[in-house]
Amino acid sequence: MTVKLVVNGDALESASAPDTPLLWVLRDEFGLTGTKFGCGVAVCGACTVHVDGEAMRSCQLPVGDVDGAVTTIEGLSDGETLSAVQTAWVAHQVAQCGYCQAGQQMQAASLLSDNPQPTDADISAAMNGNLCRCGTYPRIRAAIHTAAAALREG
Amino acid sequence: MGRVAKIARRTFLVGSAAVAGGVAFGVYKFVEPAPNPLNSSEGRISLNAFVIITEDGVTLVSPKAEMGQGVHTTWAALIAEELDVDWKDITVIHGPPAKAYYNSALFGMALPFKDYKVNDFQQAMREFAGNGAKLLSLQMTGGSTSMRDGFERMRLAGATAREVLKRAAGKRLGLAPDALETRDGQVIAPDGRTLSYQDVAVEAADINPPSVELRDPSTWRYLGTSLPRVDMEDKITGKAMYSIDVVLEGMKFASVRMSPRRQGMRRFDASAAKAMSGIDGVIDMGEGIAVIADNTWIAMQAVEAVDIDWEPSLYPDTTAGLMQEIEAAFDAAPNTVGRDDGTADADHPGQELLAEYSVPYLAHATMEPMNATALFTDDALSIWCGNQSPTSIQSACAQEVGFEPEQVTVTTTVMGGGFGRRGEADVAVLAARIAKKRPGVPIKLTWSREEDMRRDFYRPAAMARMRGVVNAGQPVAVDVSFAASSVILQSRARPALTPFTVEQAALSGSDPEGLSGAHDQPYQIPNYRVRGHIVPSTLPIGYWRAVGASFGGFFFDSFIDEMAHAAGRDPLAFRIDMAREEHAPSVRVLEAVGEMSNWSAARSAGRALGVGFTYSFGSPVAQVVEVVEEDGAIRIAKVWIAADVGIALDPGNIEAQLTGGCLFGLSAAVMGEVTFRDGEAEQSNFYDYDALRMGAAPAFDVQILENAPYIGGVGEIGTPPAAPALGNALFALAGKRARTLPFNQSFSFV
Numbered sequence: 001m002t003v004k005l006v007v008n009g010d011a012l013e014s015a016s017a018p019d020t021p022l023l024w025v026l027r028d029e030f031g032l033t034g035t036k037f038g039c040g041v042a043v044c045g046a047c048t049v050h051v052d053g054e055a056m057r058s059c060q061l062p063v064g065d066v067d068g069a070v071t072t073i074e075g076l077s078d079g080e081t082l083s084a085v086q087t088a089w090v091a092h093q094v095a096q097c098g099y100c101q102a103g104q105q106m107q108a109a110s111l112l113s114d115n116p117q118p119t120d121a122d123i124s125a126a127m128n129g130n131l132c133r134c135g136t137y138p139r140i141r142a143a144i145h146t147a148a149a150a151l152r153e154g
Numbered sequence: 155m156g157r158v159a160k161i162a163r164r165t166f167l168v169g170s171a172a173v174a175g176g177v178a179f180g181v182y183k184f185v186e187p188a189p190n191p192l193n194s195s196e197g198r199i200s201l202n203a204f205v206i207i208t209e210d211g212v213t214l215v216s217p218k219a220e221m222g223q224g225v226h227t228t229w230a231a232l233i234a235e236e237l238d239v240d241w242k243d244i245t246v247i248h249g250p251p252a253k254a255y256y257n258s259a260l261f262g263m264a265l266p267f268k269d270y271k272v273n274d275f276q277q278a279m280r281e282f283a284g285n286g287a288k289l290l291s292l293q294m295t296g297g298s299t300s301m302r303d304g305f306e307r308m309r310l311a312g313a314t315a316r317e318v319l320k321r322a323a324g325k326r327l328g329l330a331p332d333a334l335e336t337r338d339g340q341v342i343a344p345d346g347r348t349l350s351y352q353d354v355a356v357e358a359a360d361i362n363p364p365s366v367e368l369r370d371p372s373t374w375r376y377l378g379t380s381l382p383r384v385d386m387e388d389k390i391t392g393k394a395m396y397s398i399d400v401v402l403e404g405m406k407f408a409s410v411r412m413s414p415r416r417q418g419m420r421r422f423d424a425s426a427a428k429a430m431s432g433i434d435g436v437i438d439m440g441e442g443i444a445v446i447a448d449n450t451w452i453a454m455q456a457v458e459a460v461d462i463d464w465e466p467s468l469y470p471d472t473t474a475g476l477m478q479e480i481e482a483a484f485d486a487a488p489n490t491v492g493r494d495d496g497t498a499d500a501d502h503p504g505q506e507l508l509a510e511y512s513v514p515y516l517a518h519a520t521m522e523p524m525n526a527t528a529l530f531t532d533d534a535l536s537i538w539c540g541n542q543s544p545t546s547i548q549s550a551c552a553q554e555v556g557f558e559p560e561q562v563t564v565t566t567t568v569m570g571g572g573f574g575r576r577g578e579a580d581v582a583v584l585a586a587r588i589a590k591k592r593p594g595v596p597i598k599l600t601w602s603r604e605e606d607m608r609r610d611f612y613r614p615a616a617m618a619r620m621r622g623v624v625n626a627g628q629p630v631a632v633d634v635s636f637a638a639s640s641v642i643l644q645s646r647a648r649p650a651l652t653p654f655t656v657e658q659a660a661l662s663g664s665d666p667e668g669l670s671g672a673h674d675q676p677y678q679i680p681n682y683r684v685r686g687h688i689v690p691s692t693l694p695i696g697y698w699r700a701v702g703a704s705f706g707g708f709f710f711d712s713f714i715d716e717m718a719h720a721a722g723r724d725p726l727a728f729r730i731d732m733a734r735e736e737h738a739p740s741v742r743v744l745e746a747v748g749e750m751s752n753w754s755a756a757r758s759a760g761r762a763l764g765v766g767f768t769y770s771f772g773s774p775v776a777q778v779v780e781v782v783e784e785d786g787a788i789r790i791a792k793v794w795i796a797a798d799v800g801i802a803l804d805p806g807n808i809e810a811q812l813t814g815g816c817l818f819g820l821s822a823a824v825m826g827e828v829t830f831r832d833g834e835a836e837q838s839n840f841y842d843y844d845a846l847r848m849g850a851a852p853a854f855d856v857q858i859l860e861n862a863p864y865i866g867g868v869g870e871i872g873t874p875p876a877a878p879a880l881g882n883a884l885f886a887l888a889g890k891r892a893r894t895l896p897f898n899q900s901f902s903f904v
Contacts, residue, residue: 016448016449017431020449020451020452021451023451024449024450027399028448028449028451032392033395033401034393036521036522037398037450038521038522039603040602040839041603043840043841044840072392073391074392077391082391086390086391089386090382090386090387090390093380093386095383095386095389095390096222096223096810096814097222097522097568097569097572098385098388098390098394098568098570099520099521099570101389101390102392124848124849125849127847129847130848131521131840131847133519133520134222134521134571134818135817135818136810136814137847137848137851138813138851140848
């Protein structure tokens with residue numbers, strides 16, 4: 001029995017049991033290691049991916065329950081062209097250890113697709129589930145504002 | 155500015171001076187360069203242990219491990235500054251474990267003089283002591299030492315490589331090297347002819363490096379500027395390879411469940427785990443079990459499905475018992491006297507203050523859980539592991555499988571956080587132990603977050619007894635006693651893995667590092683004594699961001715704040731007065747943070763400021779925290795930071811380290827606590843061991859000063875002043891002094 005998935009535009013089949021969390025199918029079966037394991041219980045946000053554009057914690061999403069196209073950090077950019085969120089992350093030199101930043105960016109991209117001009121309070125509410133132990137929050141906040149402005153200006 | 159010859163001479167002179175101390179043997183060894191571990195091969199020429207020229211460009215070796223602190227970038231900038239290569243053309247790698255990559259700054263840290271009063275002779279002593287690290291071949295990233303270690307050595311590495319390239323080009327062109335210039339990877343002749351570094355690298359590798367003069371800082375192109383990090387794009391595109399991301403052909407996935415009580419197993423029953431699908435094997439690991447499986451998730455489920463009867467802990471099995479063990483250490487004579495100015499134990503006229511403080515055990519909780527990949531064959535072991543100490547991993551893994559260290563290769567990847575945890579070799583040794591059971595099969599061992607919490611080497615809990623005297627608005631005496639386990643002594647005495655015996659925990663010796671943040675503060679107090687009582691405990695403890703100063707700074711600076719209030723003085727002015735005749739750079743950071751925060755201006759009701767100050771790792775840091783009461787809960791609204799790092803090599807990165815270090819300290823101060831029951835840590839994941847999130851993180855304003863005469867540490871210095879600054883602000887707001895961390899036991903936070 002296999003599970004059919006679309007990941008970053010590619011049609012893939014998983015041989016894992018349907019209750020296997022999407023995170024481990026991506027990492028251990030497909031070799032897409034950009035999506036990170038942090039807690040396993042959806043409290044740190046390191047494993048955040050998009051399913052049909054919506055941010056989801058892949059460590060708590062059984063692969064058999066995935067009902068849309070999956071986008072991971074590897075698919076956030078358009079080939080070599082960085083997305084607005086990634087461009088802002090570079091401009092603000094956000095990452096320190098970088099381990100949580102795939103999840104942070106996937107969450108931020110999802111926020112900006114819902115809310116093109118988020119306030120500081122909107123950012124706090126949307127990003128509170130994404131833990132960073134290096135303390136990059138001030139730069140994440142600044143980068144989200146920069147990315148929002150870039151997206152509005154097209 | 156230094157020359158190679160001058161450094162060698164200075165080392166010899168200091169060596170001679172120290173002969174009376176019995177270290178004459180070392181002098182020749184110190185100046186003899188360690189062998190270059192990098193082999194030159196087709197299309198790849200190594201000019202020294204730090205510079206490799208390839209057909210594609212220039213690769214610089216940063217043997218310092220990148221755990222987020224930006225060290226690969228600034229280390230590379232030190233070399234590139236003298237080598238004259240374009241920033242966008244360089245590649246940075248970590249390199250293998252090797253003697254050439256010893257940490258020369260590490261051993262210079264625990265010398266018996268006041269660090270902030272260091273003069274030229276003492277600085278030379280510090281460098282000399284660092285040569286001890288070379289003899290021990292200790293390649294270690296920690297103690298905020300990287301820039302102090304590399305500041306001169308790496309510019310020399312770049313300059314000597316440049317000079318041999320010029321000499322090789324000069325031979326080709328028939329010109330004297332002095333007639334040539336270098337720019338962006340090219341040697342340029344006066345007539346405009348150019349040779350690339352690639353063109354002349356092969357000949358350059360055979361030329362002995364001459365003495366070189368380092369460039370004047372006023373001519374620096376990279377150093378002193380905020381450079382784009384070399385690891386940024388890989389980290390924001392998911393391409394960065396942490397050790398948890400290692401993928402090898404035929405790899406199997408493993409997880410472990412080792413004793414949370416740090417002793418053995420009485421018995422275990424793995425029948426339920428073996429019945430699960432996707433299981434490749436259950437392994438008896440002595441102090442626990444391992445499961446090999448088709449994916450990491452199955453392995454993690456399976457280890458939890460094994461029924462295990464653990465032996466009890468050797469250490470007291472509750473938090474209360476552990477704190478009693480700590481308190482009992484006060485009954486014995488102190489092991490360490492860190493400072494004893496005047497007569498602190500005498501009666502002095504004035505108002506006497508007495509206080510007791512305590513802090514809990516803390517976890518590291520790096521975002522990337524502990525992991526390592528191992529491949530064992532008949533005559534070789536390969537380890538992939540993000541780590542802060544590759545030479546210790548190499549020797550510990552060699553010992554585990556019965557090999558010589560030379561048979562073990564260690565690949566050090568970037569790390570998803572370190573904070574001291576990744577100086578331990580335990581996870582690599584466990585991976586080696588599993589891999590030895592499956593020769594030829596690469597085994598990736600990944601811990602669950604729960605395993606990461608219950609098998610940490612915790613930041614030690616500590617207690618302090620403080621006595622102070624103030625009179626007529628002035629500090630007269632401060633007499634401080636700490637009780638805590640010694641990180642430095644325990645980590646030297648114990649094996650890579652628990653269990654530790656009582657004998658291994660019964661440590662003798664002294665530990666000035668355990669008094670950091672208290673005995674080494676740049677204050678003139680007529681009677682100033684700081685002593686330490688080492689707690690002999692088998693509970694595993696370890697390095698943590700600013701470990702000693704993370705609690706010593708809290709105890710000492712909070713009590714200084716108490717003394718200021720008792721003396722009827724402004725807390726900021728009180729600190730400035732004590733530092734005034736002792737250490738000018740510290741006065742300046744305190745003044746700067748006062749100006750930045752508009753300290754003397756009144757705040758509206760429900761809003762208050764607190765100041766914290768700690769000198770640590772060679773750098774004074776002052777922080778002012780603003781707290782605001784919102785509907786009965788407290789918000790940390792803003793933090794102003796002023797720090798003096800002597801020479802600011804990369805201001806943008808230093809700002810990131812100062813704010814990140816402060817947030818690390820604030821998280822611990824507000825909510826960090828590991829407690830024990832039945833000998834096991836009660837916390838298991840981020841829902842019960844959390845840190846500040848985006849919504850609770852304050853805004854920051856940072857100023858970097860450069861008045862100190864020597865380069866100071868950066869990566870840890872933001873942490874120590876955070877807890878006292880917050881506690882002092884809470885006192886200013888509520889009139890309540892919380893002397894026990896975390897503060898959420900005494901206050902509600904948003």
